[in-house]
Amino acid sequence: MTTHFDKQQPHSESFTPFLQQSKAQRPRYRALFSYIQQRILSGELPTQSRLPSSRELAELLSLSRNTVKQVYEMLLAEGYIETRHGDGSYVSQQLSLNLPTEHHSPAPDAEAVRLSAKSRQLEQIRPLFHQHPQQLLLPAIAALDQFPWQQWQRSVAHAGKQMKFSSGRNFMGEPALRSQIAAYLNATRGIRCDMQQVMICSGSQQGMQLAFSMLLNPGDKVLVEDPGFPGIDGAISNAGGIKVSVPIDRQGFDTDTVLHDSQDARLAFITPSRNFPLGFTLSLERRLQLLKWAREHGCCIIEDDYDSEFRFDGPPLTALQGLDGEHCVIYSGTFSRILHPSMRLAYLVLPPALVDPFNRMRGFMDGGLSSLPQLALADFMARGLFTSHLRRMRKLYKTRRSYLLQRIDETFSQQLVWEPSDGGMHGVFLLPPGNDDTAIAAQAVNEGLGIRPLSYYYDKQPPRSGLVIGFAGYNETQIDTGVARLKPILDSHLKSAL
Ligand SMILES: Cc1ncc(COP(=O)(O)O)c(C=O)c1O
Missing domain, CATH: 3.40.640.10 (Type I PLP-dependent aspartate aminotransferase-like (Major domain))
Structure with missing residues (x-):
């Protein structure tokens, strides 16, 4: 009978990678189980090869014999090895039917998992913005503080x-x-x-x-x-x-x-x-x-x-x-x-x-x-508490919107024109025609602003250029900071567009 460990490779060498693994991450019995499991699944330990006895392996790896026995029991219970009475443990014969014959690396053009046509269709849809909580002036953020x-x-x-x-x-x-x-x-x-x-x-x-x-x-x-x-x-x-x-x-x-x-x-x-x-x-x-x-x-x-x-x-x-x-x-x-x-x-x-x-x-x-x-x-x-919070937020957001409108008016005068609305958590501000709101918003993101380009929300209709700016989640200092960061971006873009 082939004894893979003792005839082709000394035990100490077979287990060198295991001994080199970091010990901190998981219990040793779990690490040893995975190590042997992976070697069996990869074909490095062929079926019917003999495993070292639990005593030998415990000595080699400086583990307790109970730990190694526990690992062998798990391997046995999950069908990776079998025991032969009085002759130790062997890699299960049953596995020969299903294991790859050689080390398997996927063919270069093979897909890992085939997606359905439906999920491929989703790839065509405009992606949603990711909200980074650190960004200022995000349109749909409540006053979390x-x-x-x-x-x-x-x-x-x-x-x-x-x-x-x-x-x-x-x-x-x-x-x-x-x-x-x-x-x-x-x-x-x-x-x-x-x-x-x-x-x-x-x-x-x-x-x-x-x-x-x-x-x-x-x-x-x-x-x-x-x-x-x-x-x-x-x-x-x-x-x-x-x-x-x-x-x-x-x-x-x-x-x-x-x-x-x-x-x-x-x-x-x-x-x-x-x-x-x-x-x-x-x-x-x-x-x-x-x-x-x-x-x-x-x-x-x-x-x-x-x-x-x-x-x-x-x-x-x-x-x-x-x-x-x-x-x-x-x-x-x-x-x-x-x-x-x-x-x-x-x-x-x-x-x-x-x-x-x-x-x-x-x-x-x-x-x-x-x-x-x-x-x-x-x-x-x-x-x-829900209705009282709502009442408080309604008042607060009204004040915050007024402040944003005032700051935008002072800073950008005719460059950003508010599209009036009777409430909400964001304002829409139109840019003079011919300006690229996507480029402006992209630069704003780099400056830590969560401002969105209005054109993004259009699908088939001719888009208008503008900025969607959130106010609900931001106090006056934060609104000041946001507007100050937006100023040089808009100045450079509006100049170059003229
Ligand atoms: C217009 C509109 N409808 C629906 C939603 C989705 O809300 P929910 O967070 O409950 O999924 C949003 C999120 O901001 C929204 O802007």
């Missing part, structure tokens, strides 16, 4: 205790949170729903994925705002949908032509309270037109109400869902902007007929979310 951390910690502790009584998995979300959200929406957003219609999602991004996958067949058309929120592109593509871009004007989504021309669309995705990113509100006339279109063609409207809580000159506008008597609107709200971007909690308000199908899908998709953050948020809302 104002978050009531102590109160939140109390809610988290309370949730930890509540979990004892939580009855297990809830695909739609924790009833306590759904009930708080339903009460809040009925009271403040003019939404007509009961808690049974509220589904908790991990960010509205997940809600979109779910909604598009449940409502679209491959090839179905989806009306989207242009400029609009690029975060939905992946969800539409994933469901095989085809975007039909709808221009935006000061009345919002231009329903006049598009609804006439797109009778065969299945769905519309819109931000009626405040178009993202321009901030225009969909007029009542167009709201009614859109609802009529949906009703007459059996279509659905997804209303993305991402930051309408921050309307500065009056209470938030009534949601489109509140006008919908026919149950064709899915309302989507998020806590990412109001509370914290990493909260990853959002919700859909579903028309009653969609509750069961969505619930079923959720069971297959992820089985619902972790109950701990949901229970914490439910407690936070029940104690009135």
Whole structure:
């Protein structure tokens, strides 16, 4: 019988690489198991070769005999070696069928794992910006230093205790949170729903994925705002949908032509309270037109109400869902902007007929979310902390926006012209025509600014050049710093463009 260790190579040499490994990272038994496992899988230890006895190996490696025995038992249990009575341990004969005959390096043109056509399609979609928390003037960052951390910690502790009584998995979300959200929406957003219609999602991004996958067949058309929120592109593509871009004007989504021309669309995705990113509100006339279109063609409207809580000159506008008597609107709200971007909690308000199908899908998709953050948020809302934080932030963001507008006006006068909006967390500032907003924003990123180019949000419509500048998450000193960093960038670009 071949004894690979003792005939072809002395044990000490076979184990030299193991002895040279750093000892700090993992337990020795785990390291020795992996070492022998890898040598067997790579074919360096051929099948039927004999392993040294546990006593020999323990001496060689200065390990306890129990450690080596434990490793041999693991190798035996997982099928790498077999024992022969009175004759020690051998590399398993069974492995000869499946192990590579030679050291295997993949053929140069071989793909490690083949991706589906769907995922290849995602490579064509405009990539999303990565938010670096250190960047200044990011458009969708809340005032995190104002978050009531102590109160939140109390809610988290309370949730930890509540979990004892939580009855297990809830695909739609924790009833306590759904009930708080339903009460809040009925009271403040003019939404007509009961808690049974509220589904908790991990960010509205997940809600979109779910909604598009449940409502679209491959090839179905989806009306989207242009400029609009690029975060939905992946969800539409994933469901095989085809975007039909709808221009935006000061009345919002231009329903006049598009609804006439797109009778065969299945769905519309819109931000009626405040178009993202321009901030225009969909007029009542167009709201009614859109609802009529949906009703007459059996279509659905997804209303993305991402930051309408921050309307500065009056209470938030009534949601489109509140006008919908026919149950064709899915309302989507998020806590990412109001509370914290990493909260990853959002919700859909579903028309009653969609509750069961969505619930079923959720069971297959992820089985619902972790109950701990949901229970914490439910407690936070029940104690009135959510609404009081919201009230404080509304005032604060209004002040911060005024400060940004004043600083931009003083520093850039006619070079950056504000596109008025009644609220939000960012401002849109138009550049004189002919300026390259992408180049300006790219340079701004190098200077630690999270400013976005307006043209990025356009898809098929002719883009306007401008800068999307966040103010909500930044105090006056930070806004001053941001504007000071932007000044030389804009000066150099605007000069060269003239
Ligand atoms: C317009 C719009 N809709 C939806 C979202 C997604 O929010 P979430 O973090 O809940 O996925 C964002 C994120 O900023 C957004 O800007």
